[in-house]
Amino acid sequence: MSWLSIALFGVWPYIALTMFVIGNIWRWRTDQFGWTTRTSELSEKKLLMWASPIFHFGMLAVLIGHLMGLVIPEGWMTSIGVSPEAYHIMAVSLGTVAGLVFTLGVVLLILRRFILKTRIRLVTRPGDIVMYILLGLIIIIGMTATLGYNVLGPGYDYRESIGVWLRSIFMANPAISVMAAAPWIYQLHAALALGLFAVWPFSRLVHMWSVPVGYLTRPPIVYRQAARV
């Protein structure tokens, strides 16, 4: 085990997750005003109508895919009747589709924000740039890994390595050596993904916590009163 592996897969996850947890709580408590989607639909609409839904729905699919692949142990899947072969076919086919949709969404959003001469560049902040760079790298690397190993290549069972490592982090006993043995491209993908979690609280990504599900059940008109003393 090299020092780099220990740093990246034994220490960095805890730093990133601490930043993620403490950061989100800190931001929630100190910056309600800044806690927002920072929508730019006012400045640019035509591209957003396509880009944003594609991006968000693609991301949801990718998120679910990662949860199924990494959080749920292979044994559980097998015990509910999903054989490794069936899982593999499903993961590769659906995963590739979801990944491509997600990629298309990000490409359109980057095109819209940075390449085309639209007003939206004026409302772009440094945090957005950092987020898009990270997101872009993670996607490029992740898609390369998926396409290279699992679609075109011999196949790689990340459930036996990365999944094990990921779960071990939460059991406070990181399986660093398992991760260190994984192909470097998967290592890079994971390390950068942790970076996204680390910057999350300081970016507009916090709006994800505010999915307005309560809207479905609340009374339509909200009244407020200054409570009597």
Added chain:
Amino acid sequence: MRVMAAMAMVLNLDKCIGCSTCSVTCKQTWTNRDGTDYVWFNNVETKPGVGYPGGWEDQAQWRGGWELDGSGRLRLRSGNRLRRLVRIFANPEMPSIDDYYEPATYDYDALLSAPAGTQPVARPLSAHTGQPMEISGGPNWDDDLGGSQQYAAADPNFRELGSAVRLEFENTFMFHLPRLCEHCLNPACVAACPSGAMYKRESDGIVLVDENRCRGWRMCVSACPYKKVFLNRLSGKAEKCTFCFPRIEEGTPTVCSETCVGRIRYIGVMLYDLDAVEDAAKADRANLVEAQRAVFLDPFDPAVVAQAEADGVARDWIKSAQASPVWALAMKHKVALPLHPEFRTLPMVWYIPPLSPLLGATTAMGGNAEDPDDVFHTISSLRVPVDYLAQLFTAGDSAMVEQVLGKLAAIRTHMRAVTTGADEPSLPEGVSGSDLEELYQLLGVAKFSSRFVIPKGHREETAEVASWVSGCPLETPDGPLTRSERGRKLP
């Protein structure tokens, strides 16, 4: 019956000179901050015309306000809650900057840096991008029928009237319409807000955005049929007219009202029945104005007063409701009408339709604008202006507009008879001479204190803001994720 009090405003369009002082003073007070350069909480537009944002009245495009579904239930025109949540990633009905206008400045530097001997030109630059641009819009771009062929013809209100009438109409008729948030009794913006950040104040009915709860879902912008919620261009958060609540709480009129050059504005308290709001919003199209009037409660009725006190309306507020100029104009004399009642939000800013364009038309048709018979003849024979006003203020009920205009004309003739001792002309049905004199006082010579009857807010009794909107349990006043200063006093 549950008695509530709400602030309301009446604007007498006959006296609006279209000077836009209200817009400018409002802008200097409220929207001179970053990201709000294109925002006008108060704007003055010329009718007929498309207004600001362009074509805001066209709900086929924006899907703002409420509608009745197949089984007569009230729902937002933008569909049910699930439809809005699905469109949260991109809201097709949300206007873009181009629907408002792109603010511009000028390349003043060119004036100073041009070499001697040349004629320098300060070209317009976009205030957003700094790039040269062609100015092609503004908050009152079609002011005074500027480019009337194009803009007046695009007025959505003409759709119902048919196109044959347009040209004749443009030649005879024009007036100014100052607009602000209506502080509706049934606010579509509040109902559309997924985060529950928008709310109506129980004490005075003012509709506000909680900037700390707004998450930028922008459903309010499209749901408001009057297009009076705006997004801050930089923060992406909703902002809207506050009815100058810090001033109102001190008993002072809004900035737009106080600075109004024509003294066309009136502010007063209205008592209304909260339990009757929904039914009024569901009324038949033909009954919308009367249905909304029925929500307002007579502040002189002892039963209403008793219930108001039981429901916590302060004594001085009930007194103010009795002296309210809005009650007098909208309910007692019925000369004020709501703007687009068919949007079903029950707006609280009402308008006295303008008579002066018809006086002008009387003269143009060879009649005598001072002769009541000629004026009444114009009102009943010039269908288009009356029908047009009906599109704006009565959901198409021309008879109601005619009645109001008749009353306004009668004030003139009656007061002339009173001052000159001439023969008393016949009065419109159900109108007495003292009614007309009272209207004359209120519309013609009323002083500040009778145009603005605003009781002070009762802050001495209030503690922290309470809200009964359901929300994140961690976010309640003593939840773990809540700062102690959250739920600070309503300012």
